[in-house]
Ligand SMILES: Nc1ncnc2c1ncn2[C@@H]1O[C@H](COP(=O)(O)OP(=O)(O)OP(=O)(O)O)[C@@H](O)[C@H]1O
Ligand SMILES: O=P(O)(O)OC[C@H]1O[C@H](OP(=O)(O)OP(=O)(O)O)[C@H](O)[C@@H]1O
């Protein structure tokens with residue numbers, strides 16, 4: 001490495017700093033701006049997402065500053081002038097953040113986070129915020145899909161060696177835990193976040209002793225809890241019989257906790273191994289499986305009657321193998337004008353789904369009090385309070401004829417104050433409580449939204465005022481463009 005990696009402020013795209021230079025020289029850098037984070041499409045064709053990433057976002061914003069080495073680099077290598085460097089030196093995050101909390105269920109086209117800050121600050125943090133949220137939410141959602149199929153059995157995160165570098169391994173592991181995984185093999189993630197760590201042994205140990213009986217014996221001499229990896233040479237003719245032999249020899253001196261299968265036909269081998277273990281009196285010894293697993297293979301193995309107690313999942317979880325990116329974006333929805341009034345902003349697109357929704361907004365989950373299920377999410381302008389409505393009209397923001405009225409509901413505000421005027425006011429819960437919260441949230445969803453294949457689309461609606469504000473802005477922009485064209 002050429003220099004010290006002593007801050008995260010440069011974890012941004014150069015264009016952010018370039019824009020800040022323009023804002024600063026033009027004198028609008030301190031104008032209050034409101035940005036929202038949202039994604040349009042749920043990953044993996046899933047019916048819901050699980051939000052993760054807030055803890056790291058908080059730490060990033062709390063510590064936001066350009067270090068001396070950052071400033072030297074920007075001046076000497078990128079070529080910004082001294083005066084601008086001095087300006088950057090003073091920048092901290094002094095704005096406010098409202099956000100969903102981790103473990104919240106999240107859907108397309110709804111604001112996950114709202115950043116309210118001086119324009120320059122709000123602009124500089126975009127790249128890192130999206131980087132954190134996109135990855136962690138993606139992995140938490142993938143983990144939740146897998147855990148739904150695994151059910152009451154255990155799901156273990158084994159992916160560090162295949163993750164996209166070190167940060168992805170630990171933060172991905174944390175996200176996987178939020179999504180419902182029961183433990184991880186990554187010891188650093190265990191230490192940093194308090195996630196339960198688990199581990200068996202690798203083929204290397206059997207290869208080192210060049211004999212699975214000797215390897216298991218050596219392991220048993222040095223460990224109380226033993227899970228033997230049985231597939232190095234021949235699962236049913238060598239691995240399982242030798243595991244049983246060692247377990248019998250050691251008796252009460254060890255806890256023969258399990259065997260691990262890591263190749264071959266996992267359905268067939270698990271059934272045969274179960275029989276062999278049971279016949280030898282080891283009914284309580286568990287069968288752990290790993291080998292390129294994901295929700296599809298696990299579902300298929302279960303359908304074949306595989307007898308597997310614990311599922312170790314690596315590559316396909318930690319790399320979000322079947323959809324390696326979530327497309328969360330960061331859009332400006334309102335900004336202070338010359339008269340110090342907030343004015344809403346919009347980004348138009350020829351694709352109606354890509355037109356942004358202007359204005360400072362709130363997000364509510366409309367929970368039907370008579371059955372406890374969610375009717376959908378409801379985006380309203382900041383000053384509106386849906387809880388005051390007797391009968392709430394919910395309608396599809398594009399296909400407006402699809403509508404319903406809801407009564408007897410709770411409108412749960414999905415955003416909490418996280419940072420207020422630069423001060424963190426939110427206390428991140430214990431990771432186990434975040435996981436519990438995510439699990440409880442699933443009870444709000446009808447089964448139709450939870451199935452892993454072709455789920456129903458969960459409603460994310462706009463209030464009438466919010467929808468009308470959007471239509472007015474679209475019309476205004478159209479008029480402006482037309483007038484300009486006419487004037488030439
Ligand atoms: N009964 C089964 N039905 C469907 N898929 C299975 C079954 N048993 C194993 N699999 C999956 O099939 C794939 C087999 O992978 P692969 O062909 O690489 O062989 P392997 O048995 O893991 O051997 P090795 O690790 O020695 O290469 C894995 O993704 C595994 O999870
Ligand atoms: O298959 P995944 O879902 O990615 O899970 C992680 C894999 O990592 C290990 O294999 P590896 O071949 O790296 O090492 P080993 O010699 O211990 O089997 C382990 O045995 C799993 O198969």
Ligand SMILES: O=C(O)c1cccnc1
Pocket residue numbers: 158159185198199200201260290312314
């Ligand atoms: O402990 C294990 O069995 C393990 C750990 C990492 C990767 N694969 C398996």
